[in-house]
Amino acid sequence: MVSEQDWNTFMETGEVSPTIPPIVVQSWNYCRSIKLNPLKGYSQEVVTGKAFEEIMSHNSELLKIAIPFVQRLFMEMKDFKNSSFIGVLSDKDGYILKTILPAHGTDLSHSLYYSEGLRQTEELIGTSAISLVQKTLKPLQVAGFEHYCKIHHNTSCSAAPIIDASGELVGVFSLAGPKDKVNSHTLGMVIATASAISNLMKADQANSTLSEKTNMYMTILDSMNDGLIMLNAKGIVQYINPFGAKTLHIDRRKAINRPIDSLVDFDPIIMHALRSGVGYTDREFFIETKRGTLDFVKTAIILKDDDGMTTGAIDIFREIKRVKDLINKITGATAKFTFDDILGNDSALLEAIRMAKIAANGNANVLIQGESGTGKELIAQSIHQASARHDGPFIAINCGAIPRNLVESELFGYEGGAFTGAKSNGQAGKFELAHGGTIFLDEIGDMPLEIQVQLLRVLQEQRIMRIGGTRYIDIDVRVLAATNKDLAEGVANGNFRADLYYRLNVLPITLPPLRERHSDIVLLINMLLENKCQRLDIQRKHFDQESFDIMQKYTWPGNIRELENVVERMIYTCPHEVITKDFLPANMKKQDTPPPSWLGDNMTLKEFEHRYIMQVYEQCDKNISQTAKSLNIGRNTLYSKLKEVDENILVENN
Numbered sequence: 203m204v205s206e207q208d209w210n211t212f213m214e215t216g217e218v219s220p221t222i223p224p225i226v227v228q229s230w231n232y233c234r235s236i237k238l239n240p241l242k243g244y245s246q247e248v249v250t251g252k253a254f255e256e257i258m259s260h261n262s263e264l265l266k267i268a269i270p271f272v273q274r275l276f277m278e279m280k281d282f283k284n285s286s287f288i289g290v291l292s293d294k295d296g297y298i299l300k301t302i303l304p305a306h307g308t309d310l311s312h313s314l315y316y317s318e319g320l321r322q323t324e325e326l327i328g329t330s331a332i333s334l335v336q337k338t339l340k341p342l343q344v345a346g347f348e349h350y351c352k353i354h355h356n357t358s359c360s361a362a363p364i365i366d367a368s369g370e371l372v373g374v375f376s377l378a379g380p381k382d383k384v385n386s387h388t389l390g391m392v393i394a395t396a397s398a399i400s401n402l403m404k405a406d407q408a409n410s411t412l413s414e415k416t417n418m419y420m421t422i423l424d425s426m427n428d429g430l431i432m433l434n435a436k437g438i439v440q441y442i443n444p445f446g447a448k449t450l451h452i453d454r455r456k457a458i459n460r461p462i463d464s465l466v467d468f469d470p471i472i473m474h475a476l477r478s479g480v481g482y483t484d485r486e487f488f489i490e491t492k493r494g495t496l497d498f499v500k501t502a503i504i505l506k507d508d509d510g511m512t513t514g515a516i517d518i519f520r521e522i523k524r525v526k527d528l529i530n531k532i533t534g535a536t537a538k539f540t541f542d543d544i545l546g547n548d549s550a551l552l553e554a555i556r557m558a559k560i561a562a563n564g565n566a567n568v569l570i571q572g573e574s575g576t577g578k579e580l581i582a583q584s585i586h587q588a589s590a591r592h593d594g595p596f597i598a599i600n601c602g603a604i605p606r607n608l609v610e611s612e613l614f615g616y617e618g619g620a621f622t623g624a625k626s627n628g629q630a631g632k633f634e635l636a637h638g639g640t641i642f643l644d645e646i647g648d649m650p651l652e653i654q655v656q657l658l659r660v661l662q663e664q665r666i667m668r669i670g671g672t673r674y675i676d677i678d679v680r681v682l683a684a685t686n687k688d689l690a691e692g693v694a695n696g697n698f699r700a701d702l703y704y705r706l707n708v709l710p711i712t713l714p715p716l717r718e719r720h721s722d723i724v725l726l727i728n729m730l731l732e733n734k735c736q737r738l739d740i741q742r743k744h745f746d747q748e749s750f751d752i753m754q755k756y757t758w759p760g761n762i763r764e765l766e767n768v769v770e771r772m773i774y775t776c777p778h779e780v781i782t783k784d785f786l787p788a789n790m791k792k793q794d795t796p797p798p799s800w801l802g803d804n805m806t807l808k809e810f811e812h813r814y815i816m817q818v819y820e821q822c823d824k825n826i827s828q829t830a831k832s833l834n835i836g837r838n839t840l841y842s843k844l845k846e847v848d849e850n851i852l853v854e855n856n
């Protein structure tokens with residue numbers, strides 16, 4: 203116990219008796235070092251009005267938990283009910299937030315020293331239980347003359363820190379009373395109370411973190427575009443998200459706590475997974491219901507406890523239509539060209555466009571014929587875009603480019619494990635993916651005969667069965683076919699089925715080759731130059747007249763695709779604004795070489811040979827070795843051939 207004498211000696215001389223606890227000595231020395239007046243009063247440190255309201259609101263969490271707890275303590279515990287102690291709750295900065303008086307009140311003059319709004323720190327009021335707890339974060343008691351300021355010499359105070367979930371000091375709880383009433387039991391009560399408040403705060407913080415997280419997860423689940431149901435081990439619905447409820451026509455509010463099989467009019471597949479304890483991922487299911495067939499891609503997650511016992515299941519399902527739309531979106535199964543993209547004024551082309559526009563207005567099958575690169579796919583895309591199906595997918599498939607043994611599965615799909623190499627989940631075919639839209643069967647002439655039979659059946663019945671499947675899938679698909687072969691000839695020699703040919707050839711469209719569209723060549727070249735230079739953001743280039751002439755005379759076996767390539771290549775390879783014939787591909791220039799003047803209509807082969815040999819002989823300056831080399835014949839052969847032309851020729855030369 204520190205005596206008045208101890209205090210006086212320290213204040214006068216700075217000396218301390220060995221009986222004074224070290225923490226008190228440390229604090230006194232500090233107060234002395236900052237020149238704190240031990241005789242000072244209080245009034246100037248009290249915060250009131252708005253400033254105090256702000257402090258209170260900063261500490262609302264602490265107050266919400268601590269006040270009811272401390273009040274109950276004072277009401278229910280005999281020791282406090284009838285004591286002359288007051289409870290003091292202060293924040294981490296030492297501001298007294300709340301004082302709680304015993305039921306019968308107290309005449310303690312010291313209650314003034316614990317007024318709400320007063321700040322207790324070592325710098326302001328010297329050594330005290332509250333100020334030392336702030337500093338040490340440890341529970342402690344300061345009694346009578348241990349206080350640095352005289353004003354506290356009649357009081358004793360026990361205080362303990364209130365710590366939050368992150369280990370930070372949030373406040374101090376203390377009991378203050380007359381100095382002669384102090385005992386270790388009081389400190390024990392204070393420690394127990396502060397630690398109970400700390401625990402409540404931690405639990406409250408954990409709860410609010412948990413409920414924040416739960417809210418976040420619920421918002422995610424509620425806003426998902428996939429159906430999701432959570433079941434307990436007995437198949438009772440614990441949660442169903444709005445999308446799932448809508449898809450299955452379930453009233454979401456009434457679904458909770460009811461068995462899933464009482465909510466739907468079909469045998470819920472998830473129950474099989476729940477019973478077997480085995481889940482699956484992205485498996486396709488066709489579920490027969492009273493409202494029709496539901497096509498789903500489903501995932502089942504089985505929930506298990508630490509002992510491996512099934513505790514529930516999560517059922518996630520997505521309509522196959524959405525999956526297919528997504529596939530089409532990602533793989534770019536959409537048409538981008540329209541009739542506006544088709545360039546040319548050639549009468550045969552305009553007739554083809556006229557027929558295509560008629561086709562776009564109906565739903566009939568169309569056969570588009572034309573050489574490679576004449577724009578068959580361009581026409582097909584334009585028909586789709588101008589048709590009522592333009593919002594649906596446009597799926598193009600090149601029948602000639604798929605290995606023979608895969609054509610069927612590509613077109614019609616397969617069920618899981620239907621053949622070696624098949625994926626275990628099965629796969630939808632192009633016809634299914636094209637549902638609601640258009641399928642473009644390019645190179646139809648290359649389709650194997652056995653698949654032609656199946657295609658004919660699909661066209662007639664508008665439904666498909668996957669390889670290895672047992673059920674028909676209705677499809678609403680418009681077929682546009684194209685070929686660069688003469689299909690009628692294919693029918694005649696047995697390579698193409700006549701019945702399929704007539705089914706497809708309801709509306710025939712024939713595209714003219716570019717070599718027959720002389721007037722369009724210049725127009726196309728100019729348009730392509732314009733577009734490509736613009737796209738590359740370079741200065742517009744031009745062909746000179748000579749190269750134009752060569753291009754117009756060229757036969758364009760690759761049609762417009764070849765023309766596009768040539769123009770693009772010229773733009774890249776010719777550094778000048780005007781593109782001359784030097785930059786044209788060699789094969790085009792060769793074709794441009796004029797026929798020799800000596801070439802006559804009724805020439806015999808012998809005459810042609812003589813003329814040709816003479817031409818090369820002249821070009822090689824009558825040099826025998828060079829001429830023989832150019833003609834790729836031996837010197838002797840050349841001699842005899844030249845002699846045939848003129849007996850004296852060599853004499854003349856030698």
Ligand SMILES: Nc1ncnc2c1ncn2[C@@H]1O[C@H](COP(=O)(O)OP(=O)(O)OP(=O)(O)O)[C@@H](O)[C@H]1O
Nearest residue numbers: 543544545546573574575576577578579580762763
């Ligand atoms: N009339 C046209 N106007 C503008 N561009 C065209 C025209 N016709 C074809 N094209 C272009 O030529 C290229 C080849 O066209 P497309 O692929 O439609 O030909 P295709 O006849 O289907 O060829 P293939 O038989 O080899 O598949 C494409 O880039 C296309 O945009």
